[in-house]
Every structure is written in structure tokens, then in C-alpha cells.
Amino acid sequence: MSEASGTPLAAIDATGVARRFGTTWVLRGVTLRVAPGEVVGLLGANGSGKSTLLRILSTLLRPHAGTARIAGHDVVRASHDVRSQVGFLAHSPALYADLTARENIAFAATMLDRAESDIESVLDRVGLMAAAERQVRGLSAGMQRRLALARLILMRPRVLLLDEPYSNLDPEGIQLMNALIAEWVADGAAALVVLHELAPAANVLHRTVTIVDGRIEAERAAHLSLAAGGK
Amino acid sequence: MSLRKEWRRARAIAWKDLTAERRSKAQFNGVVTLAVTILVMLGFALGPDAEAIRNAAAGAIWLAALFAGVLAFNRSYQMELDGGALEQLVLYPGSRRAIFAGKLLANFVFVGLMLVVVVAVGIVLFQVRIPAQWPALIAILFLGALGLVTLGTFYAAMASRSRARDVLLPLLLFPMLVPVLLAAMEATKALLGSNVMGDAGAWARLLIVFDVIFLTATFLVFESVIEV
Amino acid sequence: MAGVATVSTVQVPRERRQFFGWFALLFLIASQITAILISPPDRDMGDLQKIMYVHVPAAWMTMLAPLTVLFFSVRYLFRKREEDDLLASSAAEVAVAFAGLTLMLGMLWARPTWGIWWTWDARLTSTLVLFLILAGYLSVRALIDDREQRAQWSAAVGIMGALNVPIVYMSVRWWRTIHQIQSSPSTVDPAYVIGLRLNAFAFLFVMIYFIRRRYDAALMERAAEHASEAAALGVVQ
Numbered sequence: 001m002s003e004a005s006g007t008p009l010a011a012i013d014a015t016g017v018a019r020r021f022g023t024t025w026v027l028r029g030v031t032l033r034v035a036p037g038e039v040v041g042l043l044g045a046n047g048s049g050k051s052t053l054l055r056i057l058s059t060l061l062r063p064h065a066g067t068a069r070i071a072g073h074d075v076v077r078a079s080h081d082v083r084s085q086v087g088f089l090a091h092s093p094a095l096y097a098d099l100t101a102r103e104n105i106a107f108a109a110t111m112l113d114r115a116e117s118d119i120e121s122v123l124d125r126v127g128l129m130a131a132a133e134r135q136v137r138g139l140s141a142g143m144q145r146r147l148a149l150a151r152l153i154l155m156r157p158r159v160l161l162l163d164e165p166y167s168n169l170d171p172e173g174i175q176l177m178n179a180l181i182a183e184w185v186a187d188g189a190a191a192l193v194v195l196h197e198l199a200p201a202a203n204v205l206h207r208t209v210t211i212v213d214g215r216i217e218a219e220r221a222a223h224l225s226l227a228a229g230g231k
Numbered sequence: 232m233s234l235r236k237e238w239r240r241a242r243a244i245a246w247k248d249l250t251a252e253r254r255s256k257a258q259f260n261g262v263v264t265l266a267v268t269i270l271v272m273l274g275f276a277l278g279p280d281a282e283a284i285r286n287a288a289a290g291a292i293w294l295a296a297l298f299a300g301v302l303a304f305n306r307s308y309q310m311e312l313d314g315g316a317l318e319q320l321v322l323y324p325g326s327r328r329a330i331f332a333g334k335l336l337a338n339f340v341f342v343g344l345m346l347v348v349v350v351a352v353g354i355v356l357f358q359v360r361i362p363a364q365w366p367a368l369i370a371i372l373f374l375g376a377l378g379l380v381t382l383g384t385f386y387a388a389m390a391s392r393s394r395a396r397d398v399l400l401p402l403l404l405f406p407m408l409v410p411v412l413l414a415a416m417e418a419t420k421a422l423l424g425s426n427v428m429g430d431a432g433a434w435a436r437l438l439i440v441f442d443v444i445f446l447t448a449t450f451l452v453f454e455s456v457i458e459v
Numbered sequence: 460m461a462g463v464a465t466v467s468t469v470q471v472p473r474e475r476r477q478f479f480g481w482f483a484l485l486f487l488i489a490s491q492i493t494a495i496l497i498s499p500p501d502r503d504m505g506d507l508q509k510i511m512y513v514h515v516p517a518a519w520m521t522m523l524a525p526l527t528v529l530f531f532s533v534r535y536l537f538r539k540r541e542e543d544d545l546l547a548s549s550a551a552e553v554a555v556a557f558a559g560l561t562l563m564l565g566m567l568w569a570r571p572t573w574g575i576w577w578t579w580d581a582r583l584t585s586t587l588v589l590f591l592i593l594a595g596y597l598s599v600r601a602l603i604d605d606r607e608q609r610a611q612w613s614a615a616v617g618i619m620g621a622l623n624v625p626i627v628y629m630s631v632r633w634w635r636t637i638h639q640i641q642s643s644p645s646t647v648d649p650a651y652v653i654g655l656r657l658n659a660f661a662f663l664f665v666m667i668y669f670i671r672r673r674y675d676a677a678l679m680e681r682a683a684e685h686a687s688e689a690a691a692l693g694v695v696q
Contacts, residue, residue, distance in 0.1 A: 018692060022604060025692050060318055062607060065692070083322050092315040098251040110243040111323040113236060135254070151319075385619070389612050393602050402598055403616065406591040407623055410630035417637065430637065437633070441626065448622055455536055455611045 009072045011036045011159050011190030012057060016066030018214070019052055026052050028214030029066065032192075036158075039181060039191045039204050044211035050194040051091065053211070054161045057192070058088040070159050087157025091164050093144040097137040101128050101147050104136060108151045122150040126176060141168040149177065160184060160191035166200040174200045237329045244320075244333025249340060251310055258306050259341065266299035266349045274356050281358055288357035289420035293375065293412055296349050300342050300379060301401055304387035307334050307341075312391065321457065331384065331453040338380045346376055359423045367431060368422045374438040375415030378445060382407050385449040388456045411445070414438040480672070483664035490661040494654025507571055512654055514564035516662035521561050521586055522624065524554030524666065528596070529621035532614040541681060544610035547617055549673035551596050553666060558590040581632040588627045592620040 012034035019027045026049040034040050044050050055061040057068055059079040067074065073081040095104050105119050123129050126146040136144060145168045152160075160181070166174055181191055181204045195201055198208070209219050252258060273291040278284045311317035320330060350372065354361060362368055382404055390400035418434035494512045531547035534540075565583045566576045577583070596616050603609035 020688060020691075023688070023691065025688075028692055058322065060321070064688075080324070084324050086322075088319075088322060090315055090318060094315045094319040096247060096251055096310060096316060097314060098254040098310075099247065103247075103250070107243055107247050108323075111240055111320075111325065113324070389599070389615070393599075395598075395602055399595075399598060399602065402591075403595040406588050406595060406627075407619065409588050410623070410626045413630045413634050417634065437630065441630075444622070444626065448619060452536075452615045452618055456615045458611070 009036075010034065010069070011038070011071055012192055013069040014053075014057065014066065015068070017053065017056060017063045017068050018065035019049070019056060019061065020064055025214055027056075027063075027211075030211065030214070030216055031066075032209060032216055034190045034192055036188050036190050037185055038206050039185055039193065039201075041198065041201055041205045041208035042192055042194045042211065043198075043208055048211045049214060050211055051163055054088070054163050054192065054194060058086050058161050059083055060088075085158045087152045087155040087160050089148060089152050089160070089162045089165050091167070093136075093141075093148045095136045095144060095147060098135060100133050100135050101139065101143075102132040104147060105150055105154070108154055112154050114154050118154060122153045125153060126150045127172075142170055142173055145169055146173060146176070149180065153180065157184065158189050160189060160193075162191060162193045164194050164196060166195075169200075178204050237326055237332075240323075240325050240329035241332035241336065244330060245336035245340075248307060248310070248334065248337035252337070252341065258303070259344070262299050262302050262341075263345050263348050265302065266295045266345055267352050269295040269298050270349065270353055270356055284357050285359055286420075286424075288353055288359045288423055289416050291357060292349055292353040292419065293416050295353070296342070296346050296376075297379065297405075297408070297412065299345060299349075300383060301404065303338060303341050303345070304380075304383035304404075305391045305396055305400055307338055307384065308387055308391035327454040327457050328450055330457060331388075331450060334388075335380060335384045338384050339376060342380050342383075343373070343376050346372055354423075362422045364422055364431075367435075368419065371415060371418045371422065371431065371435060371438070374435065374442055375411060375419075378411035378415070378438065378442050379408065381442065381445050381449055382411070385453060385456070388453070410441050411438065414441060479664075480668050483661070483668045487658075487661040487665055490654075490657040494658055498651055498654050507568065508651075510564055510568050511651070512658045514561060514568060515655055516658045517557050517561040517564065518582060518586060519659055520662050520666045521554060521558045521589060522628075523663070524550055524557060524670075525589065525593075525617075525621040525624050527670070528554065528617045532617035532621070535610060535614045536618075541606075541610070542678070544613065545677040545681065546670075546674055548600060548613060549670050549677055551593055551617065552673055553669045555590065555593045555597065556669075557666065558586055558593060561586050562590065579635070581628065581635050584631050585624075585628040588631070589624055592623065596620055 010033045012032065014030055014032045017027055017030040017032075018025060026047075030049075030053055032040075032053075042050050042053070052061065056063050057070060057075060059075050059082050062076055067076075069075065070082045071085045073085070075082050096107070099107070102119065102123065105123060106116075108114075109116070109119050120129075123132050126149050128143065128146055128150065131139060131143060136147065139147065145165075149165075165177055169177060178201070181193075185191060185204070191204075193201060193205070195208075198205070207219060209216050211217065270291060273287070273295065274284065277287045277291065308317070311320060321327075350368075353359075383400075386403045386407070387400055390396045390403060393399050414434045414437045418431045418438065421431035421434065491512060495509050498509075527550040528547050531543045531550065535543035535547060562583065565586070569578055569583075570576055596613060599616050600609055600613050603612060
């Protein structure tokens with residue numbers, strides 16, 4: 001796939017991705033393509049490998065078979081390039097409990113080489129200015145999720161890999177998440193979102209795919225999924 | 232990645248580690264108390280004869296620092312593992328060496344402070360006089376701590392993530408520390424024993440060589456160890 | 460569509476391996492007999508001195524084997540090929556065996572000679588530390604289940620450990636010298652040199668043979684693992 005041929009480079013391009021844990025194959029050949037500007041929901045039963053797939057796409061894990069490319073970069077051979085494009089939101093907030101909200105963001109800003117002013121603006125955007133000086137240990141799960149979201153904004157991702165991003169969010173938080181996704185997507189970013197239920201993401205999803213038995217089984221347009229029962 | 236940016240990242244990591252440590256406090260106090268306890272135990276094992284105790288002072292101090300320090304190294308990665316923060320840390324752009332440098336720096340401050348307390352208590356318990364060349368002693372403590380912390384930070388990156396972390400870290404670390412500990416103990420012994428300054432100098436030079444070798448090697452190899 | 464990475468299990472013709480094995484064994488026997496026959500009994504130790512023809516070459520191999528581990532560990536980190544990982548670990552296992560042998564013989568020699576089991580002499584002590592370093596390497600391999608992580612971490616531990624071998628030796632020797640302990644009797648009496656050199660080569664051949672045999676076994680194990688994984692995935696290999 002190249003720009004020259006007229007087909008746009010897929011943001012996420014996975015072919016036959018397989019991964020085992022010990023002797024059990026969790027992913028058995030996942031083939032998936034997400035174009036820039038698309039939001040794809042990833043569904044599947046518990047333990048079906050959704051998080052594993054996301055980890056492989058974000059370069060945290062290597063595939064044991066198959067290939068995956070993010071914005072044209074191979075996740076194994078060009079992992080550094082992939083990392084500069086990807087924004088990964090893990091299921092656990094991945095924050096430092098003894099540091100304040102602001103300190104966590106400031107740390108991320110330094111690691112990402114962002115300006116000081118960005119710290120304030122992202123905290124404001126996610127509505128955590130009031131709680132900025134509180135230690136993460138004392139923040140509710142929903143606020144921690146927002147903080148992780150703030151960090152995600154700092155990353156300025158071109159490809160979003162979100163693992164159950166709506167968990168613990170109140171309705172305002174859900175609105176915030178959807179607004180952000182819409183903004184990123186309008187800018188040309190792509191998103192692969194692991195979901196347990198469709199309802200929160202209904203308005204931003206373009207389509208859903210389901211992992212069954214380690215492979216992508218069904219692809220449906222989002223509104224069809226919802227009509228079929230939302231799971 | 233420019234060196235100045237890498238240094239900023241390393242500093243940020245060190246600052247983060249030390250701030251978290253300062254706020255939780257539990258670890259430092261616990262580790263220092265443990266070190267002192269070990270010193271006392273060693274005193275019982277080796278004493279009460281004054282001569283024997285005085286000869287054993289240098290060894291006892293470094294061993295106490297070593298055994299207590301082992302706890303410090305695993306703990307430095309524990310905070311990353313607790314929230315799943317290690318994954319995020321690894322995903323940031325920039326070289327892995329900045330992560331190593333940052334953790335090394337934080338551990339050095341931690342262990343250095345602990346060592347100061349251990350030496351003070353050791354001088355009292357083991358009945359040695361504060362040497363006239365105490366600046367030289369400080370230099371030896373610095374160099375010895377550097378070697379200890381370099382290898383400790385390196386191996387803890389692996390051990391802290393394995394099933395048998397409490398056993399694996401000492402098992403890997405202690406044999407590797409033989410040269411550094413020998414040099415540090417002998418130099419300390421020479422200084423505390425009031426005689427042969429020349430000895431301490433030779434050992435100090437060896438220590439510097441060891442530190443340079445181990446720092447270089449660990450920096451080069453760290454990347455293979457931190458990737459999940 | 461989904462391919463499984465496999466080790467290219469080179470089927471080395473059995474005959475060649477066996478031939479080398481027999482050669483090494485016969486050479487060893489011949490070297491031992493030669494050395495025992497041509498060297499006179501030592502002034503102090505008498506015939507006990509003959510143990511040196513196993514102990515010293517074993518010690519030399521113990522120093523040599525980590526270099527092998529170092530080489531293949533470095534190569535693994537660059538090429539990421541499973542063969543290099545298996546070679547490094549095979550070398551490490553053989554190294555542990557030789558280290559153990561060296562230590563035991565050293566103790567068997569020391570006891571009748573000086574009346575004590577352990578003398579903290581530079582060579583023996585360094586070998587003991589090396590033994591512990593290698594034990595650490597093997598522990599890492601035993602504790603990690605994920606193949607890639609195990610290979611990466613083993614390589615890192617192997618490289619650091621191998622680098623430390625000369626450093627440990629140097630510092631222990633200096634430690635002994637500083638305290639003006641008499642060094643252990645030297646083995647440079649010319650009457651013994653031929654015997655030692657011969658046996659050094661013999662032990663080298665034996666070590667190479669052991670490493671290759673161990674490596675072959677590891678390769679076969681790995682190939683079987685790959686086959687069963689491919690089968691579980693439902694792919695024809």
C-alpha cells in the first residue's frame with residue numbers, strides 16, 4: 001500500500017497476527033484494517049485477546065506470527081516510529097499514586113517534550129484544574145481516567161488504541177471522551193477502541209469488529225450492531 | 232535524541248522517584264532501620280572482643296548497606312509495576328538509557344543517604360575512630376555506592392518483574408558485586424584502620440575502574456532488559 | 460496465511476557428531492595416561508599431584524566457557540536468532556559442570572595437602588564466584604517462561620557475567636596479595652608443562668563436544684515446541 005498508488009495508507013494494518021501465552025494461542029490470525037479518520041470498535045468475550053491485540057499494535061508485545069503496521073511502520077522493526085504515532089490508553093490508569101495530578105502530567109509533558117503551558121491546558125480540558133494539587137491516590141477512579149485522558153491529549157496521537165476507555169466515567173466524562181475522539185478523528189487520526197458495551201461509544205463508532213476464537217469474526221456497521229443488541 | 236533532552240528526561244524520572252519516595256516515607260525509614268539492625272546483628276556475630284570488632288567494621292558497614300540496599304532496588308521498579316506505569320514509561324519517545332540514568336540517580340541518592348547513616352552508626356557500634364582523612368572516606372563511600380547502585384538498578388529491572396524477585400535479585404547481584412565490594416571494603420578498612428593510606432589509594436583507583444566498566448556495560452545492555 | 464517462526468533445525472549427520480565425540484574421549488584418555496606416566500611424583504604431594512591434570516585444565520575451561528556465553532549472547536542481541544540463545548545456554552550449562560568439577564577437585568587436592576578443604580586462594584575463589592554467576596544465569600532461564608523475554612534477559616545476564624570474570628579474578632588476587640597470603644604452589648615446573656598442555660587440548664575438545672551435544676538436544680526440543688505450537692494454531696508447517 002503506498003500513497004503513490006492512490007490508496008491511502010491504512011492507519012492500522014494487521015495481517016494474520018497471532019500470539020500465544022505459554023502453549024495456548026490467544027490470537028490465532030487477526031486481520032484488521034483501520035483507515036485514517038475511522039473509529040472502529042473491538043468487541044469480544046472476556047479473555048478473547050482484545051487487550052493483547054492492542055498491546056501488540058502499540059509495540060508492547062511482539063506478535064508470534066503475522067505482521068502489523070501502524071501508519072506504514074512495522075510494529076516490530078520500526079517500533080520507535082510507531083510509538084511516536086500511537087496514543088495508547090491502557091485499561092489501568094498507569095499513574096503514579098504518590099504524585100499529584102499536575103505532577104503526573106508535568107512528568108508526561110517532560111517525557112513527551114511538550115511545553116509547560118500544555119500542562120495547564122490539558123488539565124483544564126479534562127476538568128481537573130480544581131483537583132490538580134491532589135495526589136492521585138486520593139482521586140476517584142473516574143478522575144484518574146480523566147487524568148489518563150489528559151496525558152493522552154499530550155501525546156497528540158495519530159493512531160489511538162483505547163482499552164475500555166469509558167470504564168469509570170460519569171456521563172460528563174463519556175461526553176468528554178467522545179468529544180475528544182471526534183476532534184482527533186476530524187484531524188485525520190484513526191481509533192481502535194476495545195469495548196465491553198456499545199452504548200457509550202455509539203455516536204463515534206463507524207463500525208465494529210468482534211474477536212471470536214482468536215480471529216476477527218464479524219464486521220458490522222455500528223448502527224447494525226446496536227440494533228442487534230449492542231454486544 | 233539530543234543529549235540535553237535525554238538528561239531532562241533522566242532528571243524528571245529521578246525527581247519523580249525521589250518525590251514519590253519522600254511522600255510515602257515508609258520505604259526509606261524501613262530500609263535504614265533494617266540496615267542498622269543488620270549492623271547490630273553483625274556486632275553480635277563478631278564481637279564483643281574490641282579488636283575483632285574493630286577489624287570487622289569496614290566489612291560490616293558495607294554488608295549492612297548491601298543487604299538493606301537490595302530492598303531499595305526492587306522498590307524503585309515497584310512503583311512502575313503498581314499501576315502499570317512501566318508500560319507507559321516504555322512507550323514515551325527517547326532512549327531507554329534516560330530511564331536507566333534516572334532510576335540510577337534516584338537509587339544513588341537513596342542508597343547514599345542510607346550509607347551515611349550506616350557509617351555513622353557503624354563507627355559508633357564497632358568502636359572505630361573517625362579517620363583524619365574523612366574526605367577520602369567519603370570519596371570511597373561515593374565510589375562504592377556508585378558501583379552498588381549501578382549493578383543493583385540494572386538487575387532489579389529484571390528481578391522486580393519475575394516471580395521470585397526476592398531471591399533472584401540477591402542471587403544475581405551479589406556475585407557480580409564481589410569486585411566492587413572487595414575494593415570498597417578494603418579501602419574503607421585501610422582508612423578506618425588508621426594505617427596504610429597507600430592501600431586505600433590503590434583500591435580507590437581500582438574502584439574507579441570498576442565503576443567505569445560497569446556503568447558503560449549496563450548502559451549499553453539496559454535496553455534489552457527494560458523492554459516488556 | 461499465518462506462518463510460525465521456526466528454528467531451522469539443521470540435521471547434522473549423526474556420524475560426524477559421534478566421530479568427534481569418540482575422538483575427544485580417546486584423546487582425553489591418551490592425554491591423561493601420557494601425563495601420568497611421564498611426570499615424576501611431586502616432592503611434597505607425591506602422586507596426589509596427578510589430580511592437577513584434571514583440575515587445572517578444568518579450571519581453564521571454566522574460564523573459557525563464559526567467553527563462549529558472551530559471544531553468543533552478544534550475537535543473540537544483534538541477530539535475535541533462537542540458535543544463538545540456545546548455544547549460549549548450552550555453553551553456560553557446560554560451564555557450570557566444569558566449574559563444579561574444578562571446585563571439587565580443588566577441595567580434594569587441598570585437604571590432603573594442607574589439611575583444610577578451602578584455602579580462599581585466588582583461582583579457586585574466583586571459580587566459586589563464577590559458579591555463582593552461572594547459577595544466576597541458569598536461574599533466570601528457569602524462572603522465565605516467555606521465550607523471547609528469557610532469551611533477552613539471559614543474553615543480558617550472560618554478557619554482564621562474562622565481563623565480570625576477569626574482573627573478579629583480578630580483584631580477588633589483589634585482595635590476597637594485599638594481605639600477603641602465600642599464593643598457592645605454582646604449576647610451572649617444566650616437567651608438568653607437557654602433560655598440562657596435552658590435557659588442556661583434550662579438555663577443550665571434550666568441552667566443545669559437550670556443548671554441541673547439549674545444543675543439539677536443545678534444538679530438537681525447540682523444534683518439537685515449534686511443531687506443537689504450529690499444530691495448536693492449525694497451521695501446516
